Amino acid sequence: MASLNQRIYLYMPPELTGMEADTVFMLAEYDTAGMLVNSFLPAVRPAMMPYITSGKFWNYGSGLRFREPFGDTIYHLDKTGMRPVYLLKQGGLRFDRQDMLTPETYREKRMHAVEFTGFVETLEYLFARCLLRGKDCLLAYRKPSREGFVVKATEPGSGLVLSNLPGILLRPVFANDSLIICPLEPEEYMNTVYPGPAGSSGRSNQSGQYGSTGQPGNPVLALGKLR
Amino acid sequence: MHSGSLRNVWLNEYTLDMKTSNKTFTLLVLTLLFHSCMQREAPPGVEYTIDLEATVLREEKLFLEDITREILIVPLEARPECMISRGIRQIALTPEGILVLDRESNLFLFDTTGNYIRKIGNPGKGPGEFMGIAAFSWSEENRLIYVLDNRGRKLMAFDPEGE
Numbered sequence: 001m002a003s004l005n006q007r008i009y010l011y012m013p014p015e016l017t018g019m020e021a022d023t024v025f026m027l028a029e030y031d032t033a034g035m036l037v038n039s040f041l042p043a044v045r046p047a048m049m050p051y052i053t054s055g056k057f058w059n060y061g062s063g064l065r066f067r068e069p070f071g072d073t074i075y076h077l078d079k080t081g082m083r084p085v086y087l088l089k090q091g092g093l094r095f096d097r098q099d100m101l102t103p104e105t106y107r108e109k110r111m112h113a114v115e116f117t118g119f120v121e122t123l124e125y126l127f128a129r130c131l132l133r134g135k136d137c138l139l140a141y142r143k144p145s146r147e148g149f150v151v152k153a154t155e156p157g158s159g160l161v162l163s164n165l166p167g168i169l170l171r172p173v174f175a176n177d178s179l180i181i182c183p184l185e186p187e188e189y190m191n192t193v194y195p196g197p198a199g200s201s202g203r204s205n206q207s208g209q210y211g212s213t214g215q216p217g218n219p220v221l222a223l224g225k226l227r
Numbered sequence: 228m229h230s231g232s233l234r235n236v237w238l239n240e241y242t243l244d245m246k247t248s249n250k251t252f253t254l255l256v257l258t259l260l261f262h263s264c265m266q267r268e269a270p271p272g273v274e275y276t277i278d279l280e281a282t283v284l285r286e287e288k289l290f291l292e293d294i295t296r297e298i299l300i301v302p303l304e305a306r307p308e309c310m311i312s313r314g315i316r317q318i319a320l321t322p323e324g325i326l327v328l329d330r331e332s333n334l335f336l337f338d339t340t341g342n343y344i345r346k347i348g349n350p351g352k353g354p355g356e357f358m359g360i361a362a363f364s365w366s367e368e369n370r371l372i373y374v375l376d377n378r379g380r381k382l383m384a385f386d387p388e389g390e
Binding site for chain 2 (some may be wrong): 059064073083084085086087088089090091092093114122124125126132139140141143146147148149150151152153154160161162163170173174176179180181182183185186189217218219220221222223224225226227
């Protein structure tokens with residue numbers, strides 16, 4: 001096995017590690033091939049701060065899943081340890097750590113690559129929010145049929161849509177076994193639901209769907225109860 | 228002569244069979260080598276292999292209704308003390324409501340109809356305060372919210388009351 005050249009800290013709820021709350025960090029070390037060589041350790045050495053973002057570290061069932069940074073593998077973590085679940089064969093769409101070293105390489109590479117920004121998973125689907133060749137995109141992988149595709153919207157763009165609001169693109173940020181949540185920006189929602197020159201000012205007369213707050217400014221959530 | 232011709236025919240057939248067998252064997256070895264090489268790409272135990280280049284060539288519409296049986300539109304209450312800054316970074320569902328982390332490290336708890344309940348934690352360098360939230364996690368078993376303070380280099384736990 002090649003020498004270690006990367007290590008990251010992750011964190012997970014203590015019930016998954018059996019550790020005390022102040023020692024629930026997990027040390028993951030990678031060799032040059034990107035393979036995981038060991039997993040759980042108390043974080044007694046703050047040698048390197050974790051680089052995690054919520055979208056790349058998500059709950060699934062009784063465990064947690066995360067994508068190896070810049071890597072091909074999505075792992076599942078639970079009380080029994082860690083195992084690979086997904087392999088992302090990126091081919092010519094690969095976006096590497098080296099591509100972020102300079103603004104020039106970043107700009108150049110992102111126009112040809114997939115840059116993942118977050119994942120959400122249900123029993124049936126894995127959704128990946130990403131920049132595909134520089135444009136916001138939602139990818140879906142249907143697990144039962146093992147099919148991956150770009151979620152094409154009715155309007156230009158990529159995302160889930162509601163049949164009665166086809167102009168709003170939904171990109172999920174949370175899911176569990178029974179629920180999926182997609183945020184909508186308030187202006188986008190108001191302009192679609194109440195189009196016309198009156199814009200959002202018209203909503204006070206039609207507050208039934210928007211709710212009782214009567215205040216603009218915070219996002220609207222679409223909560224879908226999964227089949 | 229006749230028997231010699233017959234033997235030659237048999238030899239030719241045998242040689243032909245051998246050639247065919249050799250080709251078949253070579254093909255089999257190459258297939259096995261190719262298969263093993265392909266398999267080496269995937270770590271053992273991988274359940275799903277996603278070919279991204281093929282994925283991005285395929286487009287499909289997917290309505291939220293296709294995967295859900297009911298959809299609720301929940302506007303999050305907007306008061307000065309619970310304004311979400313620069314968009315939502317993370318959401319988690321708890322028995323008490325919906326936890327929403329924005330891009331300015333504000334962690335809010337709303338009920339499932341969108342009414343604001345409380346803010347979890349406060350920025351700062353003192354005990355019980357965080358310098359910035361990189362991510363959070365809801366622990367169903369412990370009924371605690373774990374907050375990862377990236378800059379403060381600590382992991383903090385809050386109950387749903389924010390204590």
